[in-house]
Amino acid sequence: MQTMMQQMINGLSLGSIYALLALGYTMVYGIIKLINFAHGDIYMLGAFWGYYAINYLHFGFVGALLSAMVMASLSGVLIEYLAYRPLRNSPRIAALITAIGVSFFLENGMSFLFGANARNFPQVITTKTYYFFGVGISNVQLLILFTSLVLMVLLQFIIKQTTMGKAMRAVAVDPQAAQLVGINPDHVISFTFALGSALAGAAGVMIGLYYNSIDPLMGMVPGIKAFVAAVVGGIGSVPGAAVGGFLIGLLETGVQAIGLSAYKDAAVYLVLILMLVVLPAGLFGKRQREKV
Amino acid sequence: MLEVKDLVVNYGGIQAVKDVSFRVNTGEVVALIGANGAGKSTILKTISGLLRPRSGTILYEDKNIVGMAAAKIVKMGISQVPEGRHIFAGLTVSENLQMGAFGLKDKQAASDQLAVVYDRFPVLKERLNQDAATLSGGEQQMLAMGRALMARPKLLLLDEPSMGLSPIFIQEIFDIITKINEQGTTVLLIEQNAKQALAIANRGYVLASGTVKLTGTGAELLANPAVQATYLGVQPAT
Numbered sequence: 001m002q003t004m005m006q007q008m009i010n011g012l013s014l015g016s017i018y019a020l021l022a023l024g025y026t027m028v029y030g031i032i033k034l035i036n037f038a039h040g041d042i043y044m045l046g047a048f049w050g051y052y053a054i055n056y057l058h059f060g061f062v063g064a065l066l067s068a069m070v071m072a073s074l075s076g077v078l079i080e081y082l083a084y085r086p087l088r089n090s091p092r093i094a095a096l097i098t099a100i101g102v103s104f105f106l107e108n109g110m111s112f113l114f115g116a117n118a119r120n121f122p123q124v125i126t127t128k129t130y131y132f133f134g135v136g137i138s139n140v141q142l143l144i145l146f147t148s149l150v151l152m153v154l155l156q157f158i159i160k161q162t163t164m165g166k167a168m169r170a171v172a173v174d175p176q177a178a179q180l181v182g183i184n185p186d187h188v189i190s191f192t193f194a195l196g197s198a199l200a201g202a203a204g205v206m207i208g209l210y211y212n213s214i215d216p217l218m219g220m221v222p223g224i225k226a227f228v229a230a231v232v233g234g235i236g237s238v239p240g241a242a243v244g245g246f247l248i249g250l251l252e253t254g255v256q257a258i259g260l261s262a263y264k265d266a267a268v269y270l271v272l273i274l275m276l277v278v279l280p281a282g283l284f285g286k287r288q289r290e291k292v
Numbered sequence: 293m294l295e296v297k298d299l300v301v302n303y304g305g306i307q308a309v310k311d312v313s314f315r316v317n318t319g320e321v322v323a324l325i326g327a328n329g330a331g332k333s334t335i336l337k338t339i340s341g342l343l344r345p346r347s348g349t350i351l352y353e354d355k356n357i358v359g360m361a362a363a364k365i366v367k368m369g370i371s372q373v374p375e376g377r378h379i380f381a382g383l384t385v386s387e388n389l390q391m392g393a394f395g396l397k398d399k400q401a402a403s404d405q406l407a408v409v410y411d412r413f414p415v416l417k418e419r420l421n422q423d424a425a426t427l428s429g430g431e432q433q434m435l436a437m438g439r440a441l442m443a444r445p446k447l448l449l450l451d452e453p454s455m456g457l458s459p460i461f462i463q464e465i466f467d468i469i470t471k472i473n474e475q476g477t478t479v480l481l482i483e484q485n486a487k488q489a490l491a492i493a494n495r496g497y498v499l500a501s502g503t504v505k506l507t508g509t510g511a512e513l514l515a516n517p518a519v520q521a522t523y524l525g526v527q528p529a530t
Binding site: 163166167169170173174176177178179180181182183184 | 340341342361362363366367371372374378379380381382383387390391392394395439440442443
C-alpha cells in the first residue's frame with residue numbers, strides 16, 4: 001500500500017511534466033495538424049536557459065521558471081515563423097519532416113555550442129522530503145505538481161475566456177470561416193506556439209530541478225512520451241493531453257515499481273500501439289458529426 | 293460600391309470564372325444565380341480574399357481589394373456568410389458572435405451590435421450558452437448571418453443561404469435578408485433558389501459556365517422565358 005502510494009506520488013510528478021509537454025503537442029496539432037517533433041527540444045532549451053539563468057544571472061526558481069517560459073516562447077514562435085510558415089500550403093508530410101529536421105538541428109546545434117555531456121542542474125531549492133504515514137513527498141515534487149496545476153488552470157482560462165483563446169478554437173475548427181470573420185490565422189498560430197512552448201520551457205526547468213541533470217538530447221524521449229500522452233488523451237483535445245500526461249507518468253512509475261524498470265519506455269510505446277489499434281481518437285477525441 | 297471587372301479565377305485546376313464583370317450599388321440587393329458549377333461561390337470567395345484571381349479587378353469603394361488578406365477585407369466592411377454556414381462547432385452561440393466582432397477594436401460598438409443581432413435573431417439569444425453545433429440547420433444559418441453582421445458590414449455576401457433548409461426557414465431567411473437590407477446593408481446574394489432570390493433582388497445576373505449570360509432587374513429576370521425555363525422550372529408554353 002505504501003509502495004503504491006509512493007509510486008502514485010512519483011508518477012504524478014513525472015506525469016505533470018508529460019502533461020505540460022503534451023499540451024503543446026495537442027494545441028499545435030489542433031490548429032495546424034502538425035506533430036511538432038521539435039517540441040521536446042524546446043523543453044531542452046528551457047532547461048538550458050534555466051541552467052544559465054540560475055548559474056550566471058543568479059535567478060531564483062521563480063525567475064528562472066518565468067524567464068525560461070519567455071525564452072521558450074520566443075524560440076517556439078521563431079521556429080514556426082522560419083521553418084513551418086513557409087510550408088503552410090505544402091503537404092502535411094513536408095512539414096512533419098521539417099519538424100524532425102528542426103529537432104535534429106536543435107539537438108546537434110546545442111551539442112555543438114555547449115557540449116554534448118550532461119551537466120548538473122543547479123539545485124536552487126534544497127530538497128526536503130516530508131513523510132506522511134511512511135510515504136515520502138519532496139518539496140520539489142510538491143512544487144512541480146503545484147506549478148503544473150497552476151499553469152494548466154491558467155491555460156484553460158486563456159483558451160476558454162480570452163478573445164485570443166476563442167480565436168484559437170475558431171481557427172482549429174474552421175480556418176476559412178475564421179478568416180471570414182477577420183481573424184488572421186498567422187497571428188493565432190504564433191500565439192499557439194508561444195503558449196505551448198512556454199509550458200515546455202517551464203517543464204524543462206522543473207525536470208532539471210527534479211532529475212538534477214540536463215543534456216542536449218534530454219528532450220527526445222520525454223518528447224515522444226508526451227506525444228504518446230497527447231494521443232492517449234485524443235490529439236487536439238486539451239483536457240485529454242493533461243489526463244494523458246498523468247496516465248503516462250503513472251504507467252511509467254508503475255512499471256518500475258513492479259520491477260520492470262528496463263521496460264518502462266517499452267510499456268509507453270506499447271500503450272501507443274494499443275491506443276492506435278483500439279481507440280485511435282483517444283480518450284477525449286472528437287467524434288465528428290455533421291448537421292444538415 | 294462594388295465593381296467586379298473582367299474577373300478570371302482558376303479553382304481546383306479549372307478556370308471556374310471566365311471574364312465576369314458586374315456591379316453592386318450602395319443599398320441594393322443583387323443576386324447572382326446559376327446552376328452548380330457556374331462559378332458563383334468562386335466569385336464570392338475571391339471578393340472575400342480567400343482566393344486570388346488570375347486577372348481582373350475588384351473595386352470596393354473605389355479601391356482595388358485584389359490580393360488583400362481576408363482579415364483586412366472584413367475590416368474594410370465586407371462580411372461573407374459562407375456556403376454550408378461554417379459556424380464554429382465547440383464554441384457557444386455567444387462565442388461565435390463574439391468572434392464575428394473580432395476585427396472591431398471598439399468594445400462598445402461590439403456590444404451594441406450584439407444587441408442588434410439578438411434583436412434580429414431572438415432564437416440566438418435563447419441559446420447563447422449552447423454549443424453552436426447543437427443548433428438546427430436553420431438556426432445555424434441564422435447564427436452564421438448574425439456572426440457576419442457582428443462585424444458591422446457595409447456589404448454582406450451571402451453564399452446559398454437557403455441551402456438544405458426547410459421551406460418555412462427558407463421564407464424566414466429571405467425575409468430577414470430583406471430586413472437587413474432595409475436597415476442599410478448592401479447585399480450580394482448567391483442562390484440556386486433563383487425564384488426567391490430574384491423576388492427580393494433589385495438586380496440579378498445569370499451565370500453559366502463561368503460567364504455572365506444575362507442581366508436585368510429581379511422582376512425582368514423572373515419574367516424572362518429563358519430564365520424561367522432553365523432556373524425556375526417553368527415549362528415553355530407550346
